[in-house]
Amino acid sequence: MNEAGPKIERNACLEVRKRTKEMVEAGARMIAIVALEREDGSIELIYSFDRQPGIVDFRFQILPEWEVDSVADIFTGALTLEREVVDLFGLKYKGIPPGLFLEAGKSPVAPLRRRPAPAKGGDEDG
């Protein structure tokens, strides 16, 4: 585990297509896109592939307001995985709509992101 995480790099949002294409051309199958929020509020994205005999991944760190390039035209199954990240982390993927699990205007927004800390003396539940 890399505690510092990868560097925050704008290029990564574009680089993801190149890296995914390399993996798919090498015969790997995308198995997951793991998103997680780091202490500083940035988002770490881990693209995991099944490349026998094991799992390989590449990971990068971005700011939540950046738009990530979709890889659904390279690997069709990635569409569902990207839509899940859009819903649960509120990230933007180029050309990928929200609404896989959650309903706009009715469901919580980005439920797997940390909530802002309540004001001192305030009641978290309102």
Place this chain on the structure above:
Amino acid sequence: MGRATTIPFGPQHAAFLEPLNVTLTLEEEKVVGAVLNQGYNHRGMEHALSLDYRKSQYISERVCGICSFHHSTAYCQGLESIYGIDVPERGRLIRTIMMECQRLTSHLLALGHIAESVGYENLFMQCFRERELVMTLVNRISGNRVHYSMNVAGGVKRDISPEGLKDIQATMSRLRPRLRELHRVFSRDRTLSKRTKGIGVLSNQAAREWGNVGPVSRASGIPRDIRQDGFAAYSMVKFSPIVREEGDCYARMMVRMDECLQSMDIIEQCLPLIKDGPVAIQMKGHPKGEAYSRVEAPRGELVYFIRANGKTALERIKLRTPALMNVASLLAMLPGCQLADVPTITVSVDPCICCTDR
């Protein structure tokens, strides 16, 4: 060519056990377009699982009622990998037996469901009658029919007695001729063949592009079975992935039927390998590190990613369930089919919505 009509298929539909909506565009009886709407069962399980790693081995079983033991095994394996421990052999063999019992119950449910979708009610009931033999067996072993609650990080918390092992062997002996008879019906019945052969074809190329897993991908000629990686005690038994090339509903049905017979073989191979010894080891301290964990659940590859930072709450736990990938590929199977075949095609991917939506 008729005027295009759009109709909702689900979320509440006689063909579905759980809520899923497919918006179909039809020209007369032919499906020309499909849009999937899911999320009716989204429960925020990834958040719930991250709250306290000590409770998550129980919560993970509640993700799905059909492959509950596979979920807890994947979770426990992930923690064991972070702690860097090896589960005792007896514990791994018990896990393998329970996973194969659950594969039997899951596949027999899926087969019964397919039979029902083509209007074959008595075959549906026959599948569920044989399934009940396994359900009562796991109830005798674990005390539970659905959520076995046998897994703990480090092994299993409930041993199987010598009488229990004999009981498993006796049940398999009773089940085998019954499943052979079911196999004969599923493979040879003319009505069933006509309703499933050449229907809902998913080509090998499409299965690779959509990232299909489990029986759906193996029915399209992809020879991938995570059990070959040797998790639990699968490295100690002999088996080969069941693969077919047709990619249609019939192939998906028959892969599951053949895998039922294979599960019994695996269970019977495990029984004589069980030797006296511990079934679990204890772990100390809070987990720190990250791990991937994979198992071959009845619907295919189930992936857990766990990152722990030495506290009771996990930094992240991510589940990639097999149904998430398989359900999405319905968009490749439905266009071009007849409306009457939509229930059979959707059911043939064994769509577990609890797993898909989590």
